[in-house]
Amino acid sequence: MTATPPDVIRCAYAELVVTDLEASRTFYVDILGLVVTYEDDEAIYLRAFEEYLHHSLILRKGDTAALAVLAYRVRTPADLDLAVAYYTGLGVRVERRPAGATRGIGEAVRIEDPLGFPVEFFHDAEHVERFTQRYDQHGAGALSRLDHFNVVTPDVPAARSYYEGLGFRVSEDIQDDEGTVYAAWMFRKPTVHDVALTGGDGPRLHHIAFASQERHQILHVCDHLGALRKSDMIERGPGRHGVSNAFYLYVRDPDGHRIELYTHDYYTGDPDNPVITWDVHDNQRRDWWGNPVVPSWYSDASPVLDLDGKAQPLIERSDAREADVTIGADGFSYTSKQEGFKLGEQV
């Protein structure tokens, strides 16, 4: 009899190792506008304006940029015992952490999940002031909350089954006509995703996304980076996604960690929410206007640490790779089969 999984509510926080805490603080606080809940010489605890738990992002000083943990909030403290039993049953490494092991977080269970990622489940956390209406503190690029994790993993169907075991459901995915699955988006909270699975050599972190309320906040971050002559921190976008329908921007932090700013996806909370499957050759899947996906977006991702803080070895993807099966960087599409490329892509 399969053990009962912990009841995951949503993605809740991530801890990134960064090599220059000051440079990271400038990026995440001065440019992205995240609120500092607590900071010292070793770490900075950040939250977005709608968030009342202690943090949704920890930046921890270290020698090598990497992901230290992805944390999900569970519905009750009793879900921690379910997590211990569930993951012990899966035969993966499981550690209980006392309240306060992570500042602002209560008792937790930390695992190396079956995909190789450092993952934590917690319920109790310190409440801090919610800045939803502290418009005196919001900048023009105000971010409202953490929205999702995107992880790179070699076998998307296997990863999908693992997350379905945790009660996550698929909202959208990308396949080809042979049934190869290139990516999938999965949720517990009633939006498009809490976690996205990107096919590639893994385990690696592809990105962490924060949601804003409006597109203009995302556009302000672009203008802000331009004003600082740091427009090179913009990797992809701004644009409108096909998958999720969200308006998006991808920026790379001083260590190269990828952060997405994201707004305006859609509600997925009804039990019969229809799954959308995109064809890998539909170049409007990743950008609704067919703008190219830059090659680095397919190739680059952050290494992840095990529970001892050592980098996890990578497993190569054996299925076809999306950047290889599409032509160029998505400049080719159904609409431009005749001309060969869209006007906007002439590399």
Ligand SMILES: O=S(=O)(O)c1ccc(O)c(O)c1
């Ligand atoms: O590029 S995609 O439209 O596939 C996409 C959709 C939602 C996301 O959160 C994302 O990172 C990428």
Ligand SMILES: [Ca+2]
């Ligand atoms: Ca292509």
Ligand SMILES: [Fe+2]
């Ligand atoms: Fe994303």
